[in-house]
Amino acid sequence: MHFNRYILLFLFLDLWAACSLYAQTEADLLVERLMEQLAEELTEDFDFSELAERLEFYRQHPIDLNRTDGSELRELGFVPQLFIDRLLEHRSRSGKFVAPYELQTLEGLDTGLLRFLLPYVTVGASPSLSDVRAGQLLTEGTHDLMVRYGRTLQRREGYKITDPARSRYLGSADQVFTRYRFHFGHDLQVSLNAKKDAGEAFFTGAQRGGFDFYSGSVYVKNQRWLKGLVVGDYTLQFGQGLALWTGLGFGKGSMVQSVSKQATGLQPYTSSNEVLFLRGTAATLAFGHLLFTPFVSRRWLDGSIDYDEEGQRIVGVIGQTGLHRTPTEVANRGSVLQWTYGANAQYEYRRLRIGATAYRMRLDATIQPQGLLRNQYAFHGNNLWNASVYYNYSWRGIYLFGEAAHSLGSGTAFANGLIASLHPHLSLALHYRNYGRDYYSFFSQGIAEGSGVVNERGFYSGLVYHPGRSVEWVLYTDFFRFPWLRYRVDAPSQGADLLTQFTYTWYKKANVSIRYRHRQRGENASAEGPHHVVVDVFRQQLRVNGQYKLGDVWSMRNRVELTRYRKEGDATEIGWMVYQDIIFKPMNGNLSGNARIALFSTPGYNSRIYAFENDVLYAYSFPLYHNDGVRAYVNLRYRFGRKMDVWLRYATFIYRGVEEVGSGLDAIEGNQRSDVRVQWRWQF
Incomplete structure (x- = not known):
C-alpha cells in the first residue's frame, strides 16, 4: 500500500535531521527513560499512568x-x-x-x-490541612477531570461473530476512561477512575453498571501522628519487594541504582491497571522514630472455578488481565474472594531503616495448578502467611540494603546488596538474590530474571562512570540460575544478562546514546522428541538513539535498533527498526505536538522490538514491532486557556506482504491497523 512512498518520506526526514547543525534537548527525557525501563519487564498494554501521574503532580506541586x-x-x-x-x-x-x-x-x-x-x-511553605477549615477545601483545592476515548478503526474478527455458541466480543470496540482528582496541597487527595476496555459491554449485559472497572480512594497524610491514611484502593511497598510490593516496581535496566528498590510504603492506587493493588483501608502511624502500618483488603479476583470430588471450589490460576470481553472472561469475573490483612513496622533513625512485615492472604477457593512436573513446588491451597525483615543503611558513600522473607510452612527468599560511591565519578552496585523454589508470595516484585520471586539465584554487578557532566557510561552483568523446572524449560537452567550503554549530552542541546545488550537463557529445543532437551537461547540488541534541538520550537529524535535471536535447531532471526520523531513545542503557543515515522523488519516474533511512543497525557505506548512494515503516529495538543486541554492521536501500522493482522478474535483483514484517541482535560 504505497510502501515505497513511506520509505522516501522517511529518508527525506532523516536527511533533514542529519544536515542540521543544531542539537536537541529532551523535554521529557526523564519520563521516557523511566518508562522504557519499566516497559522492558512488563506487557505491551500495561498502563504506566501511575508513575506518569505522580511525576506530573510533583511537577505542578514541587x-x-x-x-x-x-x-x-x-x-x-x-x-x-x-x-x-x-x-x-x-x-x-x-x-x-x-x-x-x-x-x-x-x-x-x-x-x-x-x-x-x-x-x-x-523551597517554601506549602498548604497544610491543619491550616484550613473544612469549608476552604473546595474553594482552595484543585480539581482535575479527564475523559479519554479510543478505538481501533478496522473491525476485528471478535466483533463480527454473532453465533452465541462461539467465543466472541460482547461489547463495542470503544475504549473509554474517565478520571477525576482532587488535591489540597500534598496532604489530601481524592481519586476516582472508571474504565471500559475494547470488547467489553457498556451499560448492557454483564456491565449493566456502566464501566467494567471502577477504582477510587481518599488519601490523607501529614496530620500529626497520622502519617498517611487511605480508604479505598491502595498500594503497599516495603523492603526489596520480596514479600509485599504492589503497584509499579522497577527491575533491571540502564538506571543501575534501581537495583535497590525505593519502597514508598502506603500510597493511594491511581492507575487503571486492574491488578497489582489492594482494596480496603490502611494507615501509617508515626510514634517518634517508629512507623506502624496496619492494613486490610477485600477484593474479588478472576478465575475459572471447578469443583473437586468433595464439592470444594478449586481454581487453576488467578486471572491477571482484567479483561471481560468474551463469555468465558465474563463467567470468570470476580469468582474468587481474596482477603489480605497484616501490618508493617519500621524504625527510622537518621541513615538507618529496619522493618518487618507480616500478613495473611486467604481465598474462598483452593488454588490447584495442573499436575505437571514443573508445578511440583507451586503453591497449592487457599491460605498463605508471609513474613519478612528488611534493612537499609548509608555510611560514607556506601548504601547497604536487603530483605529476608519466608512463606510460613514452605520456603524462603533473600536479597542483599550495596551501592557505593568509589570515586566522585564512579559508582558500584552489587546485588545477590536467592529465591527458594517453594517460596510463595502473591504480592512480590523483587529484582529477578524470571517472572516472580521464586526458583532463582543470581548475582548482579553494575558500574556507572561519570568522567564529566557530559558523559555517562553504564555497565552491568547479571548471572542467574533456575534450580527447578520452569514454563518451557524442562530442566534446571542458567543464563546471563549483560548491558552496556554510553551517553553523551550537550547541555540543553543534545543527547546521544549507544546501547548493547546480550541475554542468554535456557529453553526447550523446538524439535520434538521423547524428552525435551534444554538449549541456549541468545538475544542481542544494539541501539543508537539521538535527540537534538533545531531551535526554540522544533526538536528531533531518532533511533536505529538491531536485534538478533539465535536458538539451537532454529533459523537465526535478525531484525531492525529505525524511526524519526519531530517535536513541535512553542514556549507560549496553544498548539503543540509530535509525530513519528518508523520502518522495521523482523523475521518473526522472537526478534520483536519495543519502542517508547509519546501519547496523550498520562498515556505512554510501547507497541510491538514485528514483521515488515511502517509505523507512524501523530499527537496534537491544544490548550484552551490555562484550564482546559484537548489531545488528539492517530497511529497506524502498515505491514508488507500480509493479508491479515493479528490472530484469533483480534484478527483484522488486510495489512493495516489504525488507532485513534481523543482526550479532554479540565482543571478547575
Whole structure:
C-alpha cells in the first residue's frame, strides 16, 4: 500500500535531521527513560499512568526541601536513597535550604540527577490541612477531570461473530476512561477512575453498571501522628519487594541504582491497571522514630472455578488481565474472594531503616495448578502467611540494603546488596538474590530474571562512570540460575544478562546514546522428541538513539535498533527498526505536538522490538514491532486557556506482504491497523 512512498518520506526526514547543525534537548527525557525501563519487564498494554501521574503532580506541586522526610523524593522513582540521606543530613547540620540550587553543595551529587530533580523540588511553605477549615477545601483545592476515548478503526474478527455458541466480543470496540482528582496541597487527595476496555459491554449485559472497572480512594497524610491514611484502593511497598510490593516496581535496566528498590510504603492506587493493588483501608502511624502500618483488603479476583470430588471450589490460576470481553472472561469475573490483612513496622533513625512485615492472604477457593512436573513446588491451597525483615543503611558513600522473607510452612527468599560511591565519578552496585523454589508470595516484585520471586539465584554487578557532566557510561552483568523446572524449560537452567550503554549530552542541546545488550537463557529445543532437551537461547540488541534541538520550537529524535535471536535447531532471526520523531513545542503557543515515522523488519516474533511512543497525557505506548512494515503516529495538543486541554492521536501500522493482522478474535483483514484517541482535560 504505497510502501515505497513511506520509505522516501522517511529518508527525506532523516536527511533533514542529519544536515542540521543544531542539537536537541529532551523535554521529557526523564519520563521516557523511566518508562522504557519499566516497559522492558512488563506487557505491551500495561498502563504506566501511575508513575506518569505522580511525576506530573510533583511537577505542578514541587516537594518542599525543608519539609520533606524523604518519602516524597522516593516516590519520584529516580532519586537514590544515598542522595536522600545526604540531603536530610545536610539540612539537619546546616539548617534549612535557601534555594533548590543549594543541592549542588551536596557531596557526590551527579549533575544529571540535579537536572532531572530541579523541576520537582522547591523551597517554601506549602498548604497544610491543619491550616484550613473544612469549608476552604473546595474553594482552595484543585480539581482535575479527564475523559479519554479510543478505538481501533478496522473491525476485528471478535466483533463480527454473532453465533452465541462461539467465543466472541460482547461489547463495542470503544475504549473509554474517565478520571477525576482532587488535591489540597500534598496532604489530601481524592481519586476516582472508571474504565471500559475494547470488547467489553457498556451499560448492557454483564456491565449493566456502566464501566467494567471502577477504582477510587481518599488519601490523607501529614496530620500529626497520622502519617498517611487511605480508604479505598491502595498500594503497599516495603523492603526489596520480596514479600509485599504492589503497584509499579522497577527491575533491571540502564538506571543501575534501581537495583535497590525505593519502597514508598502506603500510597493511594491511581492507575487503571486492574491488578497489582489492594482494596480496603490502611494507615501509617508515626510514634517518634517508629512507623506502624496496619492494613486490610477485600477484593474479588478472576478465575475459572471447578469443583473437586468433595464439592470444594478449586481454581487453576488467578486471572491477571482484567479483561471481560468474551463469555468465558465474563463467567470468570470476580469468582474468587481474596482477603489480605497484616501490618508493617519500621524504625527510622537518621541513615538507618529496619522493618518487618507480616500478613495473611486467604481465598474462598483452593488454588490447584495442573499436575505437571514443573508445578511440583507451586503453591497449592487457599491460605498463605508471609513474613519478612528488611534493612537499609548509608555510611560514607556506601548504601547497604536487603530483605529476608519466608512463606510460613514452605520456603524462603533473600536479597542483599550495596551501592557505593568509589570515586566522585564512579559508582558500584552489587546485588545477590536467592529465591527458594517453594517460596510463595502473591504480592512480590523483587529484582529477578524470571517472572516472580521464586526458583532463582543470581548475582548482579553494575558500574556507572561519570568522567564529566557530559558523559555517562553504564555497565552491568547479571548471572542467574533456575534450580527447578520452569514454563518451557524442562530442566534446571542458567543464563546471563549483560548491558552496556554510553551517553553523551550537550547541555540543553543534545543527547546521544549507544546501547548493547546480550541475554542468554535456557529453553526447550523446538524439535520434538521423547524428552525435551534444554538449549541456549541468545538475544542481542544494539541501539543508537539521538535527540537534538533545531531551535526554540522544533526538536528531533531518532533511533536505529538491531536485534538478533539465535536458538539451537532454529533459523537465526535478525531484525531492525529505525524511526524519526519531530517535536513541535512553542514556549507560549496553544498548539503543540509530535509525530513519528518508523520502518522495521523482523523475521518473526522472537526478534520483536519495543519502542517508547509519546501519547496523550498520562498515556505512554510501547507497541510491538514485528514483521515488515511502517509505523507512524501523530499527537496534537491544544490548550484552551490555562484550564482546559484537548489531545488528539492517530497511529497506524502498515505491514508488507500480509493479508491479515493479528490472530484469533483480534484478527483484522488486510495489512493495516489504525488507532485513534481523543482526550479532554479540565482543571478547575
